[in-house]
Amino acid sequence: MNLFAYAGANPVNFADYSGLAPDWFSCWSNCIQQNRLDPLAIVSALFTALPKTMVPPFRVVNSRQRLTTLLSVAAHYIGNDSLASLLRSAGRGISRVATPVTIAEGFYDIGVITYCALKCEVCQ
Numbered sequence: 001m002n003l004f005a006y007a008g009a010n011p012v013n014f015a016d017y018s019g020l021a022p023d024w025f026s027c028w029s030n031c032i033q034q035n036r037l038d039p040l041a042i043v044s045a046l047f048t049a050l051p052k053t054m055v056p057p058f059r060v061v062n063s064r065q066r067l068t069t070l071l072s073v074a075a076h077y078i079g080n081d082s083l084a085s086l087l088r089s090a091g092r093g094i095s096r097v098a099t100p101v102t103i104a105e106g107f108y109d110i111g112v113i114t115y116c117a118l119k120c121e122v123c124q
Contacts (some may be wrong), residue, residue, distance in 0.1 A: 024121070027116075027119075028116050031112075031120060035116065035124060036065075036109065036112060037105055043098075044105060046098075047069060047071070048069070048098045048099045048102045049095045049099045050070070069092065069094070071087045071092045072088045074087055075088045097106070
């Protein structure tokens with residue numbers, strides 16, 4: 001990484017005394033912000049499967065079932081058994097789609113971060 005890119009790799013003859021020239025970090029953060037999939041991440045994270053030890057009631061009853069959804073957590077606190085059963089079933093069904101989408105979005109973000117780092121390195 002060229003630490004003197006702001007001065008055309010020649011800090012003796014060129015300088016940015018005002019500090020207004022875009023630096024690598026500004027380029028990188030702007031690029032990431034423009035290429036992220038934030039709405040997708042928010043929606044999929046709400047319905048993805050989560051470890052039971054991370055959400056209330058913070059317990060694992062069956063060692064074969066270590067994951068839960070937010071809808072299943074809500075069902076735990078509802079007194080109506082039929083509504084609770086419906087929420088659990090909906091949570092399981094939705095998480096079968098949302099969990100892989102969340103994982104794919106994470107890999108996409110890794111790609112965006114790498115792309116932007118390389119793009120800004122070349123542009124400096």
